[in-house]
Amino acid sequence: MRVHSYCDIEASVILPKVKVNRNVVLKNAVIDRGCIIPEGMQIGVDLALDAKRFYVSEKGITLVTPDMLGQDLYRVI
Amino acid sequence: MAPNRPIEQHSDRFISNLTKQTTAIILAGGRGSRLKSLTDWRAKPAVQFGGKFRIIDFPLSNCINSGIRRINVATQYKAQSLIQHIQRGWGFLRGEFNEYVNIIPAQQRISEDWYKGTADAVFQNIDLLREGGAEYVLILAGDHIYKMDYGKMLATHALNHADMTVACINVPLEDAKGFGVLAVDNTDRVIEFAEKPANPKHMPDDPTKAFASMGIYIFNAKFLYEQLIRDAGDPKSSHDFGGDIIPYIIKKYKVQAHRFTDSCVGAKNGNHYWRDVGTIDAYWEANMELTKVIPELISMIKSGLSGPIRSNYPRQSLFLMMKAEQAKQPIHWFQAAVLLVVRA
Numbered sequence: 001m002r003v004h005s006y007c008d009i010e011a012s013v014i015l016p017k018v019k020v021n022r023n024v025v026l027k028n029a030v031i032d033r034g035c036i037i038p039e040g041m042q043i044g045v046d047l048a049l050d051a052k053r054f055y056v057s058e059k060g061i062t063l064v065t066p067d068m069l070g071q072d073l074y075r076v077i
Numbered sequence: 078m079a080p081n082r083p084i085e086q087h088s089d090r091f092i093s094n095l096t097k098q099t100t101a102i103i104l105a106g107g108r109g110s111r112l113k114s115l116t117d118w119r120a121k122p123a124v125q126f127g128g129k130f131r132i133i134d135f136p137l138s139n140c141i142n143s144g145i146r147r148i149n150v151a152t153q154y155k156a157q158s159l160i161q162h163i164q165r166g167w168g169f170l171r172g173e174f175n176e177y178v179n180i181i182p183a184q185q186r187i188s189e190d191w192y193k194g195t196a197d198a199v200f201q202n203i204d205l206l207r208e209g210g211a212e213y214v215l216i217l218a219g220d221h222i223y224k225m226d227y228g229k230m231l232a233t234h235a236l237n238h239a240d241m242t243v244a245c246i247n248v249p250l251e252d253a254k255g256f257g258v259l260a261v262d263n264t265d266r267v268i269e270f271a272e273k274p275a276n277p278k279h280m281p282d283d284p285t286k287a288f289a290s291m292g293i294y295i296f297n298a299k300f301l302y303e304q305l306i307r308d309a310g311d312p313k314s315s316h317d318f319g320g321d322i323i324p325y326i327i328k329k330y331k332v333q334a335h336r337f338t339d340s341c342v343g344a345k346n347g348n349h350y351w352r353d354v355g356t357i358d359a360y361w362e363a364n365m366e367l368t369k370v371i372p373e374l375i376s377m378i379k380s381g382l383s384g385p386i387r388s389n390y391p392r393q394s395l396f397l398m399m400k401a402e403q404a405k406q407p408i409h410w411f412q413a414a415v416l417l418v419v420r421a
Binding site for chain 2 (some may be wrong): 011013015016028030032033055056058059061063066067068074
């Protein structure tokens with residue numbers, strides 16, 4: 001896993017082979033294996049927005065998987 | 078149906094004899110759908126936890142530390158990641174000494190069905206267990222975080238001449254609705270079992286708490302085979318231990334409850350660490366607990382958690398936390414999050 005410069009990561013569980021690009025904010029998030037977080041993305045800041053693109057739990061934890069980011073790590077077809 | 082041999086004293090030697098005669102089977106086929114997309118591509122036991130570990134490392138480690146070295150892992154749902162992890166991380170047992178971690182995928186051995194339920198997963202592999210020649214079979218769920226000495230549970234089982242023993246935790250009465258709840262008499266013999274009851278029965282010595290099944294069972298091997306064969310022939314059965322086997326056998330045979338508080342390893346100040354990381358919230362919270370200056374789990378790790386031998390990273394991070402604690406420095410959230418992160 002690799003975190004680039006100028007990121008703000010707080011209370012997050014990050015699984016292996018994740019790349020976090022510059023200026024990313026992660027708060028109360030679970031990032032699945034192999035995600036590439038695009039530059040400047042904010043996760044766990046605006047939960048209403050997160051609920052549309054990711055999964056947000058009852059207690060406000062955001063789960064991000066490669067599939068939700070449109071990355072085809074697990075895609076077969 | 079207790080094994081026909083004299084019961085020695087409850088000594089270490091007595092327990093090590095019991096563990097030697099035990100084969101474990103870990104049921105790791107479930108999806109864990111409450112973990113949402115985290116289990117889209119791996120079974121729940123294969124989910125990473127606390128740095129280098131996977132959830133299944135905890136029951137596996139418990140087996141090794143309890144002296145049980147014949148372990149079968151029954152897999153079904155999206156098992157690739159799990160199989161890879163077990164192959165790479167748990168290949169250190171010696172076949173020459175009859176020690177192994179065997180992976181037994183669902184493979185339509187008996188009919189065209191995959192594993193239909195927890196009991197069916199064991200039933201389809203009875204021949205493998207028989208061949209191992211075990212006297213006791215320890216059945217484990219592959220999806221909880223805890224540290225337990227199964228040897229003590231085996232001692233409870235043998236000393237009570239039980240046919241089957243169920244391990245249980247104390248949960249507050251209102252939380253018990255989500256579990257399989259046991260009602261016991263004053264000798265801890267199980268007299269009733271209800272899966273997710275609306276009105277759970279309380280413990281004999283505490284009216285605010287209930288005995289909840291941990292999904293950990295010990296059976297006398299022959300008794301288990303008899304019951305599985307009977308259950309497999311029952312067209313109404315859903316072939317589940319909690320739903321079918323236990324409710325049937327408590328009326329006719331001796332089922333004993335074993336208290337997790339008696340066998341939890343590294344318990345501190347009356348806290349018996351056991352976490353069901355079944356939801357994203359619980360999973361996140363259990364991981365975050367590890368970033369506390371002295372996490373509850375650390376006493377477990379200090380008291381010898383076996384694990385896959387691929388890296389020493391989490392030990393290092395826990396060590397850093399201990400050092401910070403000695404220096405009375407608070408750890409910043411960011412530091413903590415980074416410490417937890419798994420090295421790719």
